[in-house]
Amino acid sequence: MPIMPDDNILNSRMSGLYGRQKGKKLGVYQRELMENQFPKFSLDIAALAAQNHIFEKEYSSLQLEIGCGGGEHIVHIAMLNPDVGYIACEPFENGVAKLVRECAEKDIKNIKIYKGNAMDIITLMPNECLSRLYILYPDPWPKWRHRKRRIISSAHLIKFARILKKDCELRFATDIDDYSAWTLSKIIKSNLFMWSANEARDWLLPWENWIQTRYECKALSEQRRPAYFRFFKK
Ligand SMILES: C[S@@+](CC[C@H](N)C(=O)[O-])C[C@H]1O[C@@H](n2cnc3c(N)ncnc32)[C@H](O)[C@@H]1O
Numbered sequence: 001m002p003i004m005p006d007d008n009i010l011n012s013r014m015s016g017l018y019g020r021q022k023g024k025k026l027g028v029y030q031r032e033l034m035e036n037q038f039p040k041f042s043l044d045i046a047a048l049a050a051q052n053h054i055f056e057k058e059y060s061s062l063q064l065e066i067g068c069g070g071g072e073h074i075v076h077i078a079m080l081n082p083d084v085g086y087i088a089c090e091p092f093e094n095g096v097a098k099l100v101r102e103c104a105e106k107d108i109k110n111i112k113i114y115k116g117n118a119m120d121i122i123t124l125m126p127n128e129c130l131s132r133l134y135i136l137y138p139d140p141w142p143k144w145r146h147r148k149r150r151i152i153s154s155a156h157l158i159k160f161a162r163i164l165k166k167d168c169e170l171r172f173a174t175d176i177d178d179y180s181a182w183t184l185s186k187i188i189k190s191n192l193f194m195w196s197a198n199e200a201r202d203w204l205l206p207w208e209n210w211i212q213t214r215y216e217c218k219a220l221s222e223q224r225r226p227a228y229f230r231f232f233k234k
Contacts, residue, residue: 023094030097037104038096043087043112049124054112059085061131064163066118066151067138069214071099071111074134076211078111084131086111089118119156128165137215140176152183154190161192164233171207172229175219180227193231203227 026034047054060083065074068088078086088111090096096115103111114121138151152172160170170193174180180203187193197203206228216226 023092026093026097030094030101033100033104034093034097038100038113038115041100041103041108041111041113043114043121045114045121045124048121051126054087055085056109059083059110061085062087062129063132063134064118064122064130065089065134065136067135068099069095069137071095071102072213073136073211074111075099075102075106075108077209078108079106080209082110084110087114087121088112089114089116089121091116118151119159122159122163125163127162130163131165131168133160133164133168133170134172135170136173136213137175137219138172138179140174140179142176142178147182150179150182152179152186154186157186157190157192161190161233166233168233170231170233172231173206173216173226175216175224175226177227180229183229187231192234194234196230196232203229 044052044054062085063077064087066089068074068090069092071088071090074086074088078084088099090099090113093115096113099111099113102108103113135151139149141147141149164170172183174183184195187195204225204227206226207230210228212220219226
């Protein structure tokens with residue numbers, strides 16, 4: 001059954017998966033954007049579930065970003081690659097409002113936004129439909145007892161592998177060393193992905209066409225060093 005984007009359902013299903021859904025109250029302009037512009041960019045979940053077109057035109061491939069925050073990265077790559085369709089997932093309302101503003105002001109046609117838990121729509125996606133999946137600076141959940149809430153888990157890797165095409169990438173960035181080690185160990189154990197790095201610069205330097213996200217700027221200002229991983233679906 002398609003997941004309805006109803007806040008109450010989402011709140012109850014997703015509690016524990018991530019930190020905040022609401023932050024500072026939206027200002028008048030942001031509220032107007034959410035009322036008037038968000039519907040234009042909002043992902044049609046029924047169409048996704050029915051494997052119908054989710055964009056107004058056809059794109060050469062589809063990519064997904066989980067936890068896009070204010071959308072700095074996805075807007076940047078969507079503008080660089082107008083022939084690719086993108087789905088941006090973010091439950092945090094203030095982040096979504098910022099992304100909607102960017103999409104409206106830049107008249108972006110190749111991004112659809114899902115305001116909610118990415119795992120809900122991943123369940124609805126057909127096998128091998130994605131050419132890339134981005135997870136950039138996911139919530140670190142540093143306390144030991146909270147680690148099961150991390151978006152990288154053995155169960156989620158199986159779901160990510162199902163929707164990615166063979167040889168296509170899961171790109172993962174974090175500034176938390178323990179999250180890097182955690183992810184590498186889950187990736188290796190899964191046996192579903194190949195890690196492409198040969199030398200340290202392969203994970204210490206950002207990918208081509210990288211743009212700093214809001215969270216990365218914060219990490220750097222607090223002297224934490226980012227790591228950038230590319231995992232290829234076997
Ligand atoms: C630390 S922030 C990083 C945001 C952005 N990627 C950046 O680099 O600035 C992590 C984001 O992931 C979102 N998030 C957490 N769990 C999620 C989930 N299950 N589905 C979609 N987004 C999620 C959070 O709401 C938050 O905005």
